[in-house]
Each structure stands twice: as structure tokens, then as C-alpha cells.
Amino acid sequence: MNVKEIGNRGERLAAQYLERQGFRILERQYRTRTGEIDLIARQGAVLVFVEVKTRHPSGYGRGAQSVDRKKQERIARTALIYAQKMGTLHSSMRFDVIEIHLAGETDRDSVSISHYENAFEMQQMSSMFV
Template identity: 45%
Template sequence: MHFSNKKIGILGEELAQKYLVKLGYIILDKNYRCKTGEIDIIGKDGECISFIEVKTRRSNSYGSPGESVNYIKQHKIYKTAQMYILKKKLHKFNFRFDVIEVILKHGSNDFSIKLLKDAFQL
């Protein structure tokens, strides 16, 4: 089964969203875009708003998926989160930045998923 990187990313985001719902998150937004960037998933975990970056790979050959969320990407997510907070008037909430790593097993519908809560801070 051959997938393009875009299709792999979309599949990873769908799996991540289902996983978060099972964990009790309330999904507030998906693929939120503004002039500063994009956030894959925005969810509410208890009294905390979580800005979630989903990274999907076929293997760990080049390191874990979360390792690709470098400082530049973190900064873009942070700036985008600020815009979301202003737009939605969510100042009263606590916030954090999570990363979900999805590894798609080759040749099957099997996958592994890992949530990294509070993966970075700026």
C-alpha cells in the first residue's frame, strides 16, 4: 500500500483525534490556520487547553517523530496558539503544548501512538 506524505499525515491526524477522544479530550478545533502558522489539533483536557502537533512516520529510522518538532516549529505553534487564544477569548484557561507520535507499521493497518504531554515550553 503506497501513501503520499500528505495522506500519511492526514491518517495520523485522524488516528490522533480518535485517540485523544478515548482519553477524554474534547476536540475544540482541527487544522487551525492563521497568518502565523497551523495547529493540527486543539483540545480541552480537563481545565487545560492543549495545542497538539501530530507527527506521523512509517518508522523511527530517522529518530522519533516528535524529534522533528524543533525550536522553529515550536515557535510557530506558540505564535499560532497566541492568536487562537486572542480570537477565542480563552485567557482564563491553562495551556500546554503536546505532541502525538504516530508510527504506521509497514504493510498493515497496525500502528503505534504516543502522547507527549507538555512536550515543550517557550
Template identity: 40%
Template sequence: MKAGRLGLGAEGERVAKAFLQAKGYRILRENYSTPLGEIDLIAREGEVVVFVEVKARTSGEFGPPQSSVTLTKQRQIVKVAGLFLEREGLAEAACRFDVVAVTFGGKRDRPEILLIRDAFCVGGSAVF
């Protein structure tokens, strides 16, 4: 089961990346990893640095994909984002946190994709 989830996650990230690029996002990093955690995608939309968490599921049986972006996960992403901004000399850059929820139905070639812009903020409040 674990390998299936890893495959699903990688496929979700691939789909999310293509989706965001089609919307004009410029991908800066994929799977940015630190001892504090990982961020799936880091992008720029105009002058804004966007930290993207991608969640993928095969159905909505256990709730929508975005429901698994817990407060703990949000806090981890915020910490890793701060480290990225510091390391890249972007501490003063405008940034935001988006979630891309990908639901693969019976046909993996036509997933449902939901972009949630400003999904959560540094203080930990989420819009979903």
C-alpha cells in the first residue's frame, strides 16, 4: 500500500506542476527538503513566491484531498518556507501558501484539480 501512495503522490505532483505552469507559475523547486520537512513545489507567480502543498487521492471517500493538510502540516510548511526564503536571500519577498488537490477517478488521464490560493497563512488559519 505504501508504494501505491508514493506513486499516487508523485503522479499528483506531476499533474499539479503541469497545471500550475499552464496558469503561468514558474516552478523554482520540486520536493524542497530540509531537516525541518519538505515542500512539494516552490514557484513564482509574478513577484510572489508561492509554496505549494499537493495532495492526491483516488476518490473523495475519506474526504477531499485538501482535508489532509493539517494544522501540524501547515506549521511545518511555514517553517520550511521561512528557511527557504532566508537561504535564497528572499526574506522580504511577498509569499503565500497554496494547496493543489488532485482527485484521480476511474481514469487517471482526467484528474479533477482544485487550486486553493492562499489556502492558509503563517498564523495557521486555513480556508478549507
């Protein structure tokens, strides 16, 4: 399985997980010139922007650790573009990270999911929007 296939599988599993938790998936792989957001969902009145990090047994490190400040800024910029385009700029927004750990090549193999709600906040990056 190549990196793209692993990522797509992880995003699909994350979307299924979120739907089971009562989220409504609005967008998958939302792209703009500023970046990409893996999943955009709604949980009640909150707009949730989700970065999915998938790790295969041959991979290394924890996925959430790879969402550094630069990646957070790209996600936040892209989220603002989405919210402005959809007329939801004044909605409550949250940034989550989901780690998918794959134990094998198929969905029948063990999968573990870690969901970090409010993994980072836009207020921490307010200077980039001034």
C-alpha cells in the first residue's frame, strides 16, 4: 500500500468514526490555494476542521506530533476561507486531529483511533490574520 492509499484509507476510517459519534461530514479533502483540510464536519452548532494522520506498522512517530505550527496555520487559513465562502464565519469552530493506527492491509485488520478534540486553537495564531 502506498502513502496516498494509506492516507485515503485513514481519512475514510476517520469519517466513519466521526459519523458513528454523531458528526455530519460536510467535506472531504477540501482544497484551496492555501492548503487542504482532510475532513470538515459539523457537531451540533460547531464547525469542526479535522486533520487526519494515518500510521501504518512500517511508519514511525505519532501522527498528532506532525501537526506542527506551520501545518496548523495552513489549516486555519484554509478553514477561514471555507467559513467565509459558506457564510459561517461567525460559527463556533474547532480544530481536531485524528490519529489512525493501521495494523495491517485490510479493514478487517486491527485499527486504533485516537481523537484529539481542540488540538489547537485559532486564537493562538491571531497574529497571522492581522
